[in-house]
Amino acid sequence: MLSAVILGTGNLARHLFGVFSKTENVDVVQVVGRNERRLVQYFDSTHISTDFDTVKDADVYIIAVSDRAIGDVSRFLKNKKGLVVHTSGATEMDAIQTENRGVFYPLQTFSEERSANFRSIPICIEARKKESLSILQELADSISDKVHKIDSEQRKKLHLAAVFVNNFTNHFYLIGEEICASAGLSFDLLKPLIRETAEKVQSMSPAKAQTGPARRNDTISMEKHLTLLKDQKQIELYTLCSKAIKEVYEKKL
Amino acid sequence: MLSAVILGTGNLARHLFGVFSKTENVDVVQVVGRNERRLVQYFDSTHISTDFDTVKDADVYIIAVSDRAIGDVSRFLKNKKGLVVHTSGATEMDAIQTENRGVFYPLQTFSEERSANFRSIPICIEARKKESLSILQELADSISDKVHKIDSEQRKKLHLAAVFVNNFTNHFYLIGEEICASAGLSFDLLKPLIRETAEKVQSMSPAKAQTGPARRNDTISMEKHLTLLKDQKQIELYTLCSKAIKEVYEKKL
Numbered sequence: 486m487l488s489a490v491i492l493g494t495g496n497l498a499r500h501l502f503g504v505f506s507k508t509e510n511v512d513v514v515q516v517v518g519r520n521e522r523r524l525v526q527y528f529d530s531t532h533i534s535t536d537f538d539t540v541k542d543a544d545v546y547i548i549a550v551s552d553r554a555i556g557d558v559s560r561f562l563k564n565k566k567g568l569v570v571h572t573s574g575a576t577e578m579d580a581i582q583t584e585n586r587g588v589f590y591p592l593q594t595f596s597e598e599r600s601a602n603f604r605s606i607p608i609c610i611e612a613r614k615k616e617s618l619s620i621l622q623e624l625a626d627s628i629s630d631k632v633h634k635i636d637s638e639q640r641k642k643l644h645l646a647a648v649f650v651n652n653f654t655n656h657f658y659l660i661g662e663e664i665c666a667s668a669g670l671s672f673d674l675l676k677p678l679i680r681e682t683a684e685k686v687q688s689m690s691p692a693k694a695q696t697g698p699a700r701r702n703d704t705i706s707m708e709k710h711l712t713l714l715k716d717q718k719q720i721e722l723y724t725l726c727s728k729a730i731k732e733v734y735e736k737k738l
Numbered sequence: 739m740l741s742a743v744i745l746g747t748g749n750l751a752r753h754l755f756g757v758f759s760k761t762e763n764v765d766v767v768q769v770v771g772r773n774e775r776r777l778v779q780y781f782d783s784t785h786i787s788t789d790f791d792t793v794k795d796a797d798v799y800i801i802a803v804s805d806r807a808i809g810d811v812s813r814f815l816k817n818k819k820g821l822v823v824h825t826s827g828a829t830e831m832d833a834i835q836t837e838n839r840g841v842f843y844p845l846q847t848f849s850e851e852r853s854a855n856f857r858s859i860p861i862c863i864e865a866r867k868k869e870s871l872s873i874l875q876e877l878a879d880s881i882s883d884k885v886h887k888i889d890s891e892q893r894k895k896l897h898l899a900a901v902f903v904n905n906f907t908n909h910f911y912l913i914g915e916e917i918c919a920s921a922g923l924s925f926d927l928l929k930p931l932i933r934e935t936a937e938k939v940q941s942m943s944p945a946k947a948q949t950g951p952a953r954r955n956d957t958i959s960m961e962k963h964l965t966l967l968k969d970q971k972q973i974e975l976y977t978l979c980s981k982a983i984k985e986v987y988e989k990k991l
Contacts, residue, residue: 552959575951575959592927594934594949598942607927633927642921643928645963650914650928651935652950653979654907659944659986661903668895674845674860674886675896675903676940681847682904683936687929689851691912696847697905698828706805706828710898718982725978726906729971733912 487511487624490540492558493549494518496595497572499526501549504603506530508627515541518550537561545570545624547589548581555580568617574644577637578611587612587621590640591629594651603628609635609643660719667715692733699730740764740877743793745811746802747771749848750825752779754802757856759783761880768794771803790814798823798877800842805829812836821870827897830890831864840865840874843893844882847904856881862888862896913972920968945986952983 489511491498498518505511515532517540518524524533532541540546540561548558548571555571559581562569569581570589578588588611595601608625610632612618618634625632635643658679662672685694698706707727714720742764744751751771758764768785770793771777777786785794793799793814801811801824808824812834815822822834823842831841841864848854861878863885865871871887878885888896911932915925938947951959960980967973 552956575962593931594938594947596938596942596947599934599938605930607930609927631927631930633923635923639921639923641962642917642966643923645966646914646917646928647931648950648963648976649910649917650932652948652952652983653975654910654932654935655939655944655948656979656983656986657902657907657910658939659948661899662944664895664899664902668892670886670888670892670896672943674862674884675899677858677860677884678846678900679903679907679936679939681852682907683932685847685849685852686908686911686932689849690925691908691915694847694849695905695908695912697901699905703805709828709894710901713895713898718978718985721978722906722982723901725971725974726909729975730905730909732971733909 487545487620487627488514488543489545489547489624490515490517490543491547491549492517492537492540493547494520494523495549495551496597497591498547498549499523499597500595500601500603501547501572501591502527502530504601504628510627511624514543540565543567544620545589547572552576556582559583559586568612568614568620570612570621574609574640574647577641578613579637585614585617587617588637588640589621589625590635592643592647604630607631607633609633609640611636611640657722660722663716663719664714695730695733697730699727700734702731702734740798740873740880741767741796742798742800742877743768743770743796744800744802745770745790745793746800747773747776748802748804749850750844751800751802752776752850753848753854753856754800754825754844755780755783757854757881763880764877767796793818796820797873798842800825801834808833809835812839821865821867821873823865823874827862827893827900830894831866832890838867838870840870841890841893842874842878843888845896845900857883860884860886862886862893864889864893910975913975916969916972917967948983948986950983952980953987955984955987 505513516527517534527533546569552573568585569583570587590609592607608629610621661675758766769780770787780786799822805826821838822836823840843862845860861882863874914928
Protein backbone atom coordinates (compact mmCIF):
# COMPACT_ATOMS: atom_id res chain seq x y z
CA MET A 486 0.00 0.00 0.00
CA LEU A 487 1.39 3.38 -1.05
CA SER A 488 0.36 6.55 0.74
CA ALA A 489 0.05 9.72 -1.30
CA VAL A 490 -0.63 13.43 -0.82
CA ILE A 491 -2.10 15.40 -3.71
CA LEU A 492 -1.08 19.05 -3.87
CA GLY A 493 -3.42 21.10 -6.05
CA THR A 494 -7.16 21.34 -6.68
CA GLY A 495 -7.42 21.72 -10.46
CA ASN A 496 -8.88 19.31 -13.03
CA LEU A 497 -5.96 16.90 -12.98
CA ALA A 498 -5.80 16.85 -9.16
CA ARG A 499 -9.49 16.04 -9.05
CA HIS A 500 -9.23 13.27 -11.65
CA LEU A 501 -6.19 11.76 -9.88
CA PHE A 502 -7.97 11.81 -6.54
CA GLY A 503 -10.96 10.10 -8.15
CA VAL A 504 -8.98 7.28 -9.70
CA PHE A 505 -6.65 6.70 -6.72
CA SER A 506 -9.64 6.55 -4.38
CA LYS A 507 -10.89 3.56 -6.30
CA THR A 508 -7.47 1.87 -6.23
CA GLU A 509 -6.83 -0.65 -3.47
CA ASN A 510 -3.08 -0.23 -3.16
CA VAL A 511 -3.00 3.57 -3.01
CA ASP A 512 -4.22 5.64 -0.07
CA VAL A 513 -4.59 9.38 -0.61
CA VAL A 514 -4.00 10.61 2.94
CA GLN A 515 -4.44 14.33 2.20
CA VAL A 516 -5.32 16.91 -0.45
CA VAL A 517 -3.65 20.31 -0.04
CA GLY A 518 -4.53 23.46 -1.98
CA ARG A 519 -5.15 27.15 -1.59
CA ASN A 520 -8.60 27.08 -3.16
CA GLU A 521 -10.92 26.35 -0.24
CA ARG A 522 -14.05 26.18 -2.37
CA ARG A 523 -12.53 23.43 -4.50
CA LEU A 524 -11.02 21.68 -1.49
CA VAL A 525 -14.25 21.06 0.39
CA GLN A 526 -15.37 18.38 -2.10
CA TYR A 527 -12.72 16.08 -0.55
CA PHE A 528 -13.81 16.80 3.03
CA ASP A 529 -15.74 13.56 3.46
CA SER A 530 -13.09 11.39 1.82
CA THR A 531 -9.71 12.44 3.19
CA HIS A 532 -7.83 15.10 5.15
CA ILE A 533 -7.77 18.52 3.54
CA SER A 534 -5.64 21.57 4.16
CA THR A 535 -5.13 25.01 2.67
CA ASP A 536 -1.75 25.32 4.40
CA PHE A 537 1.29 23.88 2.60
CA ASP A 538 3.17 23.92 5.92
CA THR A 539 0.91 21.18 7.27
CA VAL A 540 1.52 18.49 4.64
CA LYS A 541 1.28 14.98 6.11
CA ASP A 542 3.97 12.32 5.70
CA ALA A 543 3.49 10.01 2.71
CA ASP A 544 5.36 7.80 0.26
CA VAL A 545 4.59 10.06 -2.71
CA TYR A 546 3.72 13.77 -3.01
CA ILE A 547 1.93 14.53 -6.28
CA ILE A 548 2.17 18.18 -7.28
CA ALA A 549 -0.68 18.94 -9.69
CA VAL A 550 -0.54 22.74 -9.94
CA SER A 551 0.21 25.17 -12.80
CA ASP A 552 3.69 24.78 -14.29
CA ARG A 553 5.11 27.97 -12.85
CA ALA A 554 4.03 27.12 -9.27
CA ILE A 555 5.73 23.70 -9.18
CA GLY A 556 9.03 24.99 -7.79
CA ASP A 557 7.35 27.05 -5.07
CA VAL A 558 5.08 24.23 -3.92
CA SER A 559 7.99 21.77 -3.85
CA ARG A 560 9.90 24.02 -1.44
CA PHE A 561 7.33 23.26 1.25
CA LEU A 562 8.35 19.59 0.98
CA LYS A 563 12.10 20.06 1.56
CA ASN A 564 12.10 18.13 4.83
CA LYS A 565 10.00 15.23 3.57
CA LYS A 566 11.57 11.83 2.97
CA GLY A 567 8.98 10.70 0.43
CA LEU A 568 9.18 11.04 -3.33
CA VAL A 569 8.00 14.38 -4.77
CA VAL A 570 6.67 14.33 -8.35
CA HIS A 571 5.06 16.86 -10.63
CA THR A 572 2.54 16.05 -13.35
CA SER A 573 3.59 18.48 -16.07
CA GLY A 574 4.53 17.63 -19.66
CA ALA A 575 6.48 20.82 -20.26
CA THR A 576 8.45 21.14 -17.02
CA GLU A 577 11.83 19.60 -16.24
CA MET A 578 12.04 17.17 -13.34
CA ASP A 579 14.64 19.45 -11.76
CA ALA A 580 12.09 22.24 -11.28
CA ILE A 581 11.32 20.31 -8.09
CA GLN A 582 13.41 21.59 -5.17
CA THR A 583 13.78 18.33 -3.24
CA GLU A 584 16.39 15.60 -3.53
CA ASN A 585 14.00 12.71 -4.01
CA ARG A 586 12.11 13.86 -7.09
CA GLY A 587 10.40 12.58 -10.19
CA VAL A 588 7.66 13.09 -12.76
CA PHE A 589 4.27 11.46 -13.11
CA TYR A 590 2.81 12.79 -16.38
CA PRO A 591 -0.53 11.45 -17.61
CA LEU A 592 -0.70 12.31 -21.31
CA GLN A 593 -4.31 13.39 -21.74
CA THR A 594 -6.50 16.48 -21.81
CA PHE A 595 -8.60 16.67 -18.64
CA SER A 596 -11.72 18.73 -18.20
CA GLU A 597 -14.21 19.25 -15.45
CA GLU A 598 -17.16 17.95 -17.41
CA ARG A 599 -15.70 14.72 -18.73
CA SER A 600 -14.73 11.55 -16.93
CA ALA A 601 -11.36 9.96 -17.69
CA ASN A 602 -10.60 6.29 -18.28
CA PHE A 603 -7.12 6.10 -16.79
CA ARG A 604 -6.46 2.49 -17.81
CA SER A 605 -5.97 3.64 -21.41
CA ILE A 606 -4.12 6.89 -20.61
CA PRO A 607 -0.33 6.73 -21.10
CA ILE A 608 1.51 7.69 -17.91
CA CYS A 609 5.07 8.86 -18.44
CA ILE A 610 7.30 8.41 -15.40
CA GLU A 611 10.78 9.61 -14.52
CA ALA A 612 12.70 9.64 -11.24
CA ARG A 613 16.11 10.66 -10.01
CA LYS A 614 16.61 7.57 -7.87
CA LYS A 615 16.22 4.02 -9.11
CA GLU A 616 14.17 2.94 -6.09
CA SER A 617 11.86 5.93 -6.61
CA LEU A 618 11.26 4.86 -10.20
CA SER A 619 10.00 1.52 -8.86
CA ILE A 620 7.56 3.34 -6.59
CA LEU A 621 6.32 5.44 -9.50
CA GLN A 622 5.97 2.32 -11.63
CA GLU A 623 3.83 0.76 -8.90
CA LEU A 624 1.75 3.94 -8.53
CA ALA A 625 1.21 4.25 -12.30
CA ASP A 626 0.52 0.53 -12.83
CA SER A 627 -2.25 0.75 -10.25
CA ILE A 628 -4.29 3.04 -12.51
CA SER A 629 -2.98 2.62 -16.09
CA ASP A 630 -2.04 -0.18 -18.48
CA LYS A 631 0.27 2.13 -20.41
CA VAL A 632 3.21 3.17 -18.25
CA HIS A 633 6.31 4.53 -20.01
CA LYS A 634 9.71 5.49 -18.61
CA ILE A 635 10.55 8.75 -20.37
CA ASP A 636 13.26 11.30 -19.59
CA SER A 637 12.79 15.08 -19.41
CA GLU A 638 14.05 15.73 -22.96
CA GLN A 639 11.72 13.15 -24.45
CA ARG A 640 8.83 14.45 -22.38
CA LYS A 641 9.32 17.99 -23.67
CA LYS A 642 9.05 16.74 -27.24
CA LEU A 643 6.05 14.62 -26.37
CA HIS A 644 4.36 17.68 -24.92
CA LEU A 645 5.16 19.62 -28.10
CA ALA A 646 3.64 16.82 -30.18
CA ALA A 647 0.58 16.99 -27.93
CA VAL A 648 0.22 20.70 -28.71
CA PHE A 649 -0.09 19.84 -32.41
CA VAL A 650 -2.54 16.95 -32.05
CA ASN A 651 -4.62 18.56 -29.31
CA ASN A 652 -4.37 22.38 -29.13
CA PHE A 653 -3.93 23.08 -32.84
CA THR A 654 -6.34 20.40 -33.93
CA ASN A 655 -8.96 21.84 -31.58
CA HIS A 656 -8.41 25.25 -33.17
CA PHE A 657 -9.21 23.71 -36.56
CA TYR A 658 -12.43 22.38 -35.07
CA LEU A 659 -13.21 25.98 -34.12
CA ILE A 660 -12.48 27.17 -37.67
CA GLY A 661 -14.73 24.39 -38.97
CA GLU A 662 -17.48 25.63 -36.67
CA GLU A 663 -16.99 29.22 -37.88
CA ILE A 664 -17.12 28.24 -41.55
CA CYS A 665 -20.30 26.23 -40.92
CA ALA A 666 -21.84 29.19 -39.10
CA SER A 667 -21.00 31.48 -42.04
CA ALA A 668 -23.11 29.19 -44.24
CA GLY A 669 -25.94 28.90 -41.72
CA LEU A 670 -24.98 25.31 -40.92
CA SER A 671 -24.66 23.52 -37.59
CA PHE A 672 -21.29 22.34 -36.28
CA ASP A 673 -23.07 19.02 -35.62
CA LEU A 674 -22.62 18.22 -39.30
CA LEU A 675 -18.85 17.97 -38.80
CA LYS A 676 -18.86 15.89 -35.63
CA PRO A 677 -18.97 12.41 -37.18
CA LEU A 678 -16.11 13.40 -39.51
CA ILE A 679 -14.07 14.75 -36.59
CA ARG A 680 -14.57 11.50 -34.72
CA GLU A 681 -13.72 9.27 -37.67
CA THR A 682 -10.60 11.32 -38.48
CA ALA A 683 -9.31 10.60 -34.97
CA GLU A 684 -10.42 6.94 -35.05
CA LYS A 685 -8.75 6.28 -38.38
CA VAL A 686 -5.23 6.95 -37.10
CA GLN A 687 -5.74 4.60 -34.15
CA SER A 688 -5.06 1.78 -36.60
CA MET A 689 -3.68 3.48 -39.72
CA SER A 690 -0.64 5.76 -40.08
CA PRO A 691 -1.49 9.47 -40.59
CA ALA A 692 0.58 9.40 -43.80
CA LYS A 693 -1.69 6.71 -45.18
CA ALA A 694 -4.88 8.31 -43.88
CA GLN A 695 -4.19 11.65 -45.58
CA THR A 696 -6.71 12.68 -48.25
CA GLY A 697 -7.91 15.95 -49.76
CA PRO A 698 -7.02 18.54 -52.41
CA ALA A 699 -3.51 19.25 -51.05
CA ARG A 700 -2.68 15.53 -50.91
CA ARG A 701 -3.48 15.09 -54.60
CA ASN A 702 -2.17 18.56 -55.53
CA ASP A 703 -5.58 19.59 -56.85
CA THR A 704 -4.83 23.30 -57.34
CA ILE A 705 -8.25 24.11 -58.78
CA SER A 706 -10.08 22.94 -55.63
CA MET A 707 -7.58 24.72 -53.41
CA GLU A 708 -8.02 28.00 -55.29
CA LYS A 709 -11.80 27.67 -55.06
CA HIS A 710 -11.51 27.11 -51.30
CA LEU A 711 -9.36 30.20 -50.87
CA THR A 712 -11.99 32.38 -52.57
CA LEU A 713 -14.52 31.20 -49.97
CA LEU A 714 -12.41 32.31 -47.00
CA LYS A 715 -12.66 35.88 -45.74
CA ASP A 716 -10.66 35.70 -42.50
CA GLN A 717 -6.98 36.51 -43.08
CA LYS A 718 -5.67 34.01 -40.49
CA GLN A 719 -7.80 31.26 -41.99
CA ILE A 720 -6.42 32.07 -45.44
CA GLU A 721 -2.86 31.91 -44.12
CA LEU A 722 -3.54 28.65 -42.30
CA TYR A 723 -5.18 27.10 -45.35
CA THR A 724 -2.25 28.11 -47.56
CA LEU A 725 0.45 26.95 -45.15
CA CYS A 726 -1.19 23.62 -44.27
CA SER A 727 -1.82 22.85 -47.93
CA LYS A 728 1.81 23.61 -48.77
CA ALA A 729 3.00 21.43 -45.90
CA ILE A 730 0.85 18.48 -47.02
CA LYS A 731 1.91 18.94 -50.66
CA GLU A 732 5.57 18.83 -49.64
CA VAL A 733 5.16 15.57 -47.73
CA TYR A 734 3.78 13.82 -50.78
CA GLU A 735 6.15 15.43 -53.25
CA LYS A 736 9.02 14.05 -51.18
CA LYS A 737 7.50 10.59 -51.48
CA LEU A 738 7.34 10.64 -55.28
CA MET B 739 -38.87 0.39 -53.48
CA LEU B 740 -36.31 2.58 -55.24
CA SER B 741 -34.04 1.18 -57.92
CA ALA B 742 -30.53 2.58 -58.17
CA VAL B 743 -27.44 2.29 -60.36
CA ILE B 744 -24.06 3.05 -58.85
CA LEU B 745 -21.49 4.49 -61.24
CA GLY B 746 -17.95 4.16 -59.94
CA THR B 747 -15.88 1.55 -58.10
CA GLY B 748 -13.94 3.58 -55.52
CA ASN B 749 -14.22 3.54 -51.72
CA LEU B 750 -17.44 5.53 -51.56
CA ALA B 751 -19.09 3.44 -54.29
CA ARG B 752 -18.19 0.28 -52.41
CA HIS B 753 -19.50 1.61 -49.08
CA LEU B 754 -22.73 2.81 -50.70
CA PHE B 755 -23.25 -0.54 -52.39
CA GLY B 756 -22.69 -2.25 -49.04
CA VAL B 757 -25.19 -0.17 -47.13
CA PHE B 758 -27.88 -0.11 -49.85
CA SER B 759 -27.63 -3.89 -50.22
CA LYS B 760 -28.73 -4.21 -46.61
CA THR B 761 -31.60 -1.74 -47.09
CA GLU B 762 -35.02 -3.20 -47.87
CA ASN B 763 -36.44 -0.31 -49.85
CA VAL B 764 -33.47 0.22 -52.17
CA ASP B 765 -32.45 -2.16 -54.95
CA VAL B 766 -29.06 -1.61 -56.56
CA VAL B 767 -29.76 -2.98 -60.03
CA GLN B 768 -26.28 -2.38 -61.46
CA VAL B 769 -22.75 -1.20 -60.72
CA VAL B 770 -20.91 0.40 -63.63
CA GLY B 771 -17.21 1.27 -63.71
CA ARG B 772 -14.13 1.05 -65.85
CA ASN B 773 -12.07 -0.83 -63.27
CA GLU B 774 -12.82 -4.49 -64.02
CA ARG B 775 -10.74 -5.78 -61.10
CA ARG B 776 -12.76 -3.74 -58.62
CA LEU B 777 -16.02 -4.49 -60.37
CA VAL B 778 -15.87 -8.26 -60.05
CA GLN B 779 -16.56 -8.13 -56.30
CA TYR B 780 -20.18 -7.22 -57.15
CA PHE B 781 -20.57 -10.07 -59.66
CA ASP B 782 -22.52 -12.35 -57.33
CA SER B 783 -24.76 -9.55 -55.98
CA THR B 784 -25.92 -7.46 -58.94
CA HIS B 785 -25.38 -6.73 -62.62
CA ILE B 786 -22.01 -5.26 -63.46
CA SER B 787 -20.72 -3.46 -66.54
CA THR B 788 -17.57 -1.69 -67.67
CA ASP B 789 -19.47 0.05 -70.44
CA PHE B 790 -21.23 3.33 -69.58
CA ASP B 791 -23.35 2.94 -72.72
CA THR B 792 -25.12 -0.05 -71.19
CA VAL B 793 -26.49 1.56 -68.02
CA LYS B 794 -29.81 0.02 -66.95
CA ASP B 795 -32.95 2.05 -66.23
CA ALA B 796 -33.39 3.07 -62.59
CA ASP B 797 -35.02 5.67 -60.34
CA VAL B 798 -31.66 7.09 -59.23
CA TYR B 799 -28.18 7.09 -60.78
CA ILE B 800 -25.49 7.64 -58.18
CA ILE B 801 -22.24 8.94 -59.66
CA ALA B 802 -19.41 8.15 -57.22
CA VAL B 803 -16.32 8.96 -59.28
CA SER B 804 -13.55 11.56 -58.95
CA ASP B 805 -14.77 15.18 -59.09
CA ARG B 806 -13.40 15.92 -62.53
CA ALA B 807 -15.03 12.87 -64.11
CA ILE B 808 -18.58 13.69 -62.93
CA GLY B 809 -19.53 15.72 -66.00
CA ASP B 810 -18.24 13.10 -68.41
CA VAL B 811 -19.99 10.21 -66.70
CA SER B 812 -23.25 12.15 -66.51
CA ARG B 813 -23.24 12.62 -70.32
CA PHE B 814 -23.81 8.89 -70.73
CA LEU B 815 -27.11 9.33 -68.84
CA LYS B 816 -28.59 12.07 -71.07
CA ASN B 817 -31.46 9.91 -72.29
CA LYS B 818 -32.37 8.54 -68.86
CA LYS B 819 -35.56 9.66 -67.12
CA GLY B 820 -34.32 8.92 -63.62
CA LEU B 821 -32.62 11.28 -61.22
CA VAL B 822 -28.84 11.64 -61.63
CA VAL B 823 -26.86 12.64 -58.52
CA HIS B 824 -23.21 13.03 -57.70
CA THR B 825 -21.67 12.45 -54.28
CA SER B 826 -19.06 15.22 -54.16
CA GLY B 827 -18.73 17.93 -51.52
CA ALA B 828 -16.76 20.30 -53.71
CA THR B 829 -18.66 20.03 -56.99
CA GLU B 830 -21.69 22.06 -58.04
CA MET B 831 -24.90 20.24 -58.80
CA ASP B 832 -24.82 21.74 -62.29
CA ALA B 833 -21.68 19.82 -63.20
CA ILE B 834 -24.17 17.07 -64.03
CA GLN B 835 -25.22 17.25 -67.69
CA THR B 836 -28.78 15.96 -67.35
CA GLU B 837 -32.00 17.84 -66.65
CA ASN B 838 -33.09 15.78 -63.66
CA ARG B 839 -30.11 16.22 -61.35
CA GLY B 840 -29.15 16.45 -57.72
CA VAL B 841 -26.52 15.81 -55.07
CA PHE B 842 -26.21 13.04 -52.50
CA TYR B 843 -23.20 13.95 -50.35
CA PRO B 844 -22.32 11.78 -47.33
CA LEU B 845 -20.06 13.92 -45.13
CA GLN B 846 -17.46 11.42 -44.00
CA THR B 847 -14.00 10.13 -44.84
CA PHE B 848 -14.20 6.65 -46.34
CA SER B 849 -11.38 4.18 -46.57
CA GLU B 850 -10.96 0.67 -47.83
CA GLU B 851 -9.95 -0.78 -44.48
CA ARG B 852 -12.66 0.69 -42.26
CA SER B 853 -16.37 -0.01 -42.11
CA ALA B 854 -18.78 2.90 -42.03
CA ASN B 855 -21.83 3.35 -39.81
CA PHE B 856 -24.10 5.26 -42.18
CA ARG B 857 -26.89 5.86 -39.64
CA SER B 858 -24.71 8.50 -37.94
CA ILE B 859 -23.22 9.99 -41.13
CA PRO B 860 -24.81 13.27 -42.25
CA ILE B 861 -26.11 13.05 -45.79
CA CYS B 862 -26.52 16.38 -47.56
CA ILE B 863 -29.06 16.35 -50.36
CA GLU B 864 -29.95 18.81 -53.09
CA ALA B 865 -32.09 18.47 -56.21
CA ARG B 866 -33.24 20.64 -59.07
CA LYS B 867 -36.82 19.36 -59.03
CA LYS B 868 -38.99 19.23 -55.95
CA GLU B 869 -40.19 15.67 -56.62
CA SER B 870 -36.57 14.58 -57.04
CA LEU B 871 -35.74 16.01 -53.64
CA SER B 872 -38.41 13.74 -52.14
CA ILE B 873 -36.80 10.75 -53.81
CA LEU B 874 -33.40 11.74 -52.43
CA GLN B 875 -34.90 12.22 -48.99
CA GLU B 876 -36.33 8.70 -49.15
CA LEU B 877 -33.02 7.29 -50.39
CA ALA B 878 -31.02 9.08 -47.68
CA ASP B 879 -33.50 8.28 -44.89
CA SER B 880 -33.16 4.62 -45.71
CA ILE B 881 -29.52 4.60 -44.59
CA SER B 882 -28.98 7.66 -42.33
CA ASP B 883 -30.68 9.40 -39.42
CA LYS B 884 -29.06 12.71 -40.33
CA VAL B 885 -30.35 13.96 -43.65
CA HIS B 886 -29.91 17.67 -44.46
CA LYS B 887 -31.17 19.72 -47.39
CA ILE B 888 -28.21 21.88 -48.35
CA ASP B 889 -27.64 23.99 -51.48
CA SER B 890 -24.46 24.05 -53.58
CA GLU B 891 -23.07 27.21 -51.95
CA GLN B 892 -23.53 25.81 -48.45
CA ARG B 893 -22.07 22.49 -49.49
CA LYS B 894 -18.91 24.14 -50.82
CA LYS B 895 -18.36 25.81 -47.44
CA LEU B 896 -19.11 22.59 -45.63
CA HIS B 897 -16.50 20.85 -47.74
CA LEU B 898 -14.01 23.61 -46.91
CA ALA B 899 -14.76 23.17 -43.20
CA ALA B 900 -14.20 19.44 -43.66
CA VAL B 901 -10.74 20.14 -45.10
CA PHE B 902 -9.81 21.90 -41.86
CA VAL B 903 -11.20 19.31 -39.45
CA ASN B 904 -10.10 16.30 -41.48
CA ASN B 905 -7.22 16.95 -43.91
CA PHE B 906 -5.36 19.55 -41.86
CA THR B 907 -6.01 17.84 -38.55
CA ASN B 908 -4.66 14.59 -40.00
CA HIS B 909 -1.52 16.44 -41.06
CA PHE B 910 -1.05 17.53 -37.44
CA TYR B 911 -1.31 13.89 -36.43
CA LEU B 912 1.54 13.25 -38.88
CA ILE B 913 3.61 16.04 -37.33
CA GLY B 914 2.89 14.59 -33.88
CA GLU B 915 4.15 11.23 -35.12
CA GLU B 916 7.30 12.84 -36.54
CA ILE B 917 8.07 14.70 -33.32
CA CYS B 918 7.59 11.49 -31.32
CA ALA B 919 9.90 9.63 -33.70
CA SER B 920 12.56 12.33 -33.28
CA ALA B 921 12.53 11.55 -29.54
CA GLY B 922 12.51 7.79 -30.04
CA LEU B 923 8.89 7.57 -28.91
CA SER B 924 5.97 5.67 -30.36
CA PHE B 925 3.00 7.45 -31.97
CA ASP B 926 0.86 5.16 -29.81
CA LEU B 927 1.49 7.53 -26.90
CA LEU B 928 -0.55 10.24 -28.65
CA LYS B 929 -3.50 8.09 -29.68
CA PRO B 930 -5.63 8.39 -26.53
CA LEU B 931 -5.13 12.18 -26.62
CA ILE B 932 -6.11 12.34 -30.30
CA ARG B 933 -9.26 10.37 -29.55
CA GLU B 934 -10.23 12.44 -26.50
CA THR B 935 -9.63 15.72 -28.37
CA ALA B 936 -12.18 14.62 -30.97
CA GLU B 937 -14.60 13.25 -28.36
CA LYS B 938 -14.51 16.42 -26.29
CA VAL B 939 -16.04 18.60 -29.02
CA GLN B 940 -18.88 16.14 -29.53
CA SER B 941 -20.47 17.70 -26.45
CA MET B 942 -18.42 20.85 -25.77
CA SER B 943 -17.77 23.84 -28.06
CA PRO B 944 -14.22 24.00 -29.50
CA ALA B 945 -13.88 27.49 -28.02
CA LYS B 946 -14.48 26.08 -24.56
CA ALA B 947 -12.34 22.99 -25.11
CA GLN B 948 -9.27 25.00 -26.12
CA THR B 949 -6.26 24.67 -23.80
CA GLY B 950 -2.49 25.05 -24.12
CA PRO B 951 0.27 27.65 -24.10
CA ALA B 952 -1.24 29.82 -26.88
CA ARG B 953 -4.64 29.85 -25.18
CA ARG B 954 -3.15 31.28 -21.98
CA ASN B 955 -0.57 33.36 -23.87
CA ASP B 956 2.29 31.53 -22.14
CA THR B 957 5.13 32.97 -24.24
CA ILE B 958 7.86 31.16 -22.30
CA SER B 959 6.44 27.71 -23.11
CA MET B 960 5.88 28.70 -26.74
CA GLU B 961 9.46 29.89 -27.13
CA LYS B 962 10.74 26.67 -25.57
CA HIS B 963 8.67 24.67 -28.02
CA LEU B 964 10.03 26.59 -30.98
CA THR B 965 13.61 25.77 -29.97
CA LEU B 966 12.72 22.06 -30.11
CA LEU B 967 11.49 22.23 -33.71
CA LYS B 968 13.97 21.81 -36.57
CA ASP B 969 11.64 21.53 -39.56
CA GLN B 970 10.93 24.94 -41.12
CA LYS B 971 7.31 24.13 -42.05
CA GLN B 972 6.62 22.89 -38.51
CA ILE B 973 8.06 26.11 -37.09
CA GLU B 974 5.85 28.18 -39.39
CA LEU B 975 2.78 26.12 -38.51
CA TYR B 976 3.48 26.32 -34.79
CA THR B 977 3.91 30.09 -34.98
CA LEU B 978 0.84 30.72 -37.12
CA CYS B 979 -1.49 28.39 -35.16
CA SER B 980 -0.35 29.89 -31.87
CA LYS B 981 -0.99 33.40 -33.18
CA ALA B 982 -4.42 32.40 -34.44
CA ILE B 983 -5.39 30.89 -31.07
CA LYS B 984 -4.02 33.89 -29.17
CA GLU B 985 -6.10 36.24 -31.32
CA VAL B 986 -9.32 34.34 -30.63
CA TYR B 987 -8.90 34.76 -26.88
CA GLU B 988 -7.63 38.31 -27.03
CA LYS B 989 -10.82 39.21 -28.87
CA LYS B 990 -12.81 37.66 -26.06
CA LEU B 991 -11.16 39.71 -23.33
